[in-house]
Amino acid sequence: MNALAATNRNFRQAARILGLDSKIERSLLIPFREIKVECTIPKDDGTLVSFVGFRVQHDNARGPMKGGIRYHPEVDPDEVNALAQLMTWKTAVADIPYGGAKGGIGCVPKELSTSELERLTRVFTQKIHDLIGVNTDVPAPDMGTNSQTMAWILDEYSKFHGYSPAIVTGKPIDLGGSLGREAATGRGVVFGTEALLAEHGKAIKDMTFAIQGFGNVGSWAAKLIHERGGKVVAVSDITGAIKNPNGIDIPALLTHKDKTGKLADFNGGDAMDPNEVLVYDCDVLVPCALGGVLNRENAGDVKAKFIIEAANHPTDPEADEILSKKGVIILPDIYANAGGVTVSYFEWVQNIQGFMWDEAKVNNELQRYMTKAFHNIKSLCQTHNCNLRMGAFTLGVNRVARATLLRGWEA
Numbered sequence: 001m002n003a004l005a006a007t008n009r010n011f012r013q014a015a016r017i018l019g020l021d022s023k024i025e026r027s028l029l030i031p032f033r034e035i036k037v038e039c040t041i042p043k044d045d046g047t048l049v050s051f052v053g054f055r056v057q058h059d060n061a062r063g064p065m066k067g068g069i070r071y072h073p074e075v076d077p078d079e080v081n082a083l084a085q086l087m088t089w090k091t092a093v094a095d096i097p098y099g100g101a102k103g104g105i106g107c108v109p110k111e112l113s114t115s116e117l118e119r120l121t122r123v124f125t126q127k128i129h130d131l132i133g134v135n136t137d138v139p140a141p142d143m144g145t146n147s148q149t150m151a152w153i154l155d156e157y158s159k160f161h162g163y164s165p166a167i168v169t170g171k172p173i174d175l176g177g178s179l180g181r182e183a184a185t186g187r188g189v190v191f192g193t194e195a196l197l198a199e200h201g202k203a204i205k206d207m208t209f210a211i212q213g214f215g216n217v218g219s220w221a222a223k224l225i226h227e228r229g230g231k232v233v234a235v236s237d238i239t240g241a242i243k244n245p246n247g248i249d250i251p252a253l254l255t256h257k258d259k260t261g262k263l264a265d266f267n268g269g270d271a272m273d274p275n276e277v278l279v280y281d282c283d284v285l286v287p288c289a290l291g292g293v294l295n296r297e298n299a300g301d302v303k304a305k306f307i308i309e310a311a312n313h314p315t316d317p318e319a320d321e322i323l324s325k326k327g328v329i330i331l332p333d334i335y336a337n338a339g340g341v342t343v344s345y346f347e348w349v350q351n352i353q354g355f356m357w358d359e360a361k362v363n364n365e366l367q368r369y370m371t372k373a374f375h376n377i378k379s380l381c382q383t384h385n386c387n388l389r390m391g392a393f394t395l396g397v398n399r400v401a402r403a404t405l406l407r408g409w410e411a
């Protein structure tokens, strides 16, 4: 099942539980606007190359649309649509005043030089600058993009509209980025994991973890889990995977990845097939890379008792069913990885106020938002007698439906 079909299915199930009117249901499903642009740039050798870029603006009932921009070869319209819709429910679950959007360019960022990436980002921004805005749609980093990408978008956008730091979040601190944003998604994952484990009388220090992906989210999650005494027993990136049942030395692995750009060849553990990470013997599995990685092929072999969805839609609905029958508890993406967009909200607020927060304030507020959202989800799980995914979906969908109804339909 592709990402959009899976996301729509979860949404429809939540709409049914909530008893939503079919017209509202249809209006919430259809995106506000879908943008597809052609981006042609000269490569460093002078040849021309074209890429397709997307921005899907899903819903703005609760505020400006918000969501990352992904550079990855598998970016396609359905995937971006699904990710944009997930952002709408995620911002509502986190209770921050935003709607949802997502963008992406189908490319292999590692095969482009820094100047080619800069040209591509600037051309993409030129094509969408009049459709994004501080109060309409605010991009941020996602897979394959980072604070430098945001700096280029900020600069290009500012040529058309005047200097506008709040047009993007996740930007460098020197350009108005927020302290704590870089770590925020991984930190939010850890706050969410702590809240979930506490419900089950457990703590991070008593558990073993397997982590798929060691980019922004995976590396921060690994570092913070390790700092809390959790044992990370398996980690993967695109170059390979490492296992060590006694616990991987995460600071040493971070230094190795920093120096070599890859996990492969790290000597603090044994190499393993990257696909095995998902079914490795551990208490908690944390997918931090692509969508759809847990499916009917491998779900039956998962050993973890808890899955923390740090990536977006890592579990397809068939895997969801198999895992739920096995009694695996899944902390869903629209809550588990909401720390990133929550600190993006703090960054936007700081830019608008022209006032910087210190990092302790950012992290404390993030913990407050994550803890509150967890308890709100739990309460809906009780009301509707449903799992955490439906608890989160009903929370998010209901908030967006209420805002939509309050704003009304008159043309």
Ligand SMILES: NC(=O)C1=CN([C@@H]2O[C@H](COP(=O)(O)OP(=O)(O)OC[C@H]3O[C@@H](n4cnc5c(N)ncnc54)[C@H](OP(=O)(O)O)[C@@H]3O)[C@@H](O)[C@H]2O)C=CC1
Pocket: 141, 142, 143, 144, 145, 185, 212, 213, 214, 215, 216, 217, 218, 236, 237, 238, 239, 262, 274, 288, 289, 290, 291, 310, 311, 312, 337, 338, 340, 341
């Ligand atoms: N950045 C953010 O703030 C947020 C991100 N997310 C989600 O988290 C996930 C990760 O995003 P982010 O960390 O930003 O992205 P990054 O690009 O920083 O990192 C992605 C990581 O995934 C690895 N990877 C890619 N393909 C595979 C594969 N087939 N097997 C194993 N590892 C793989 C990459 O390997 P390599 O290092 O070798 O390239 C890299 O380590 C995505 O689903 C994203 O949507 C969700 C909320 C916010």
Ligand SMILES: O=C(O)CCC(=O)C(=O)O
Pocket: 066, 067, 068, 069, 090, 138, 139, 140, 141, 142, 169, 170, 312, 337, 338, 340, 341, 342, 344
């Ligand atoms: O920080 C943001 O605005 C969005 C992050 C994002 O793309 C996501 O949560 O999936």
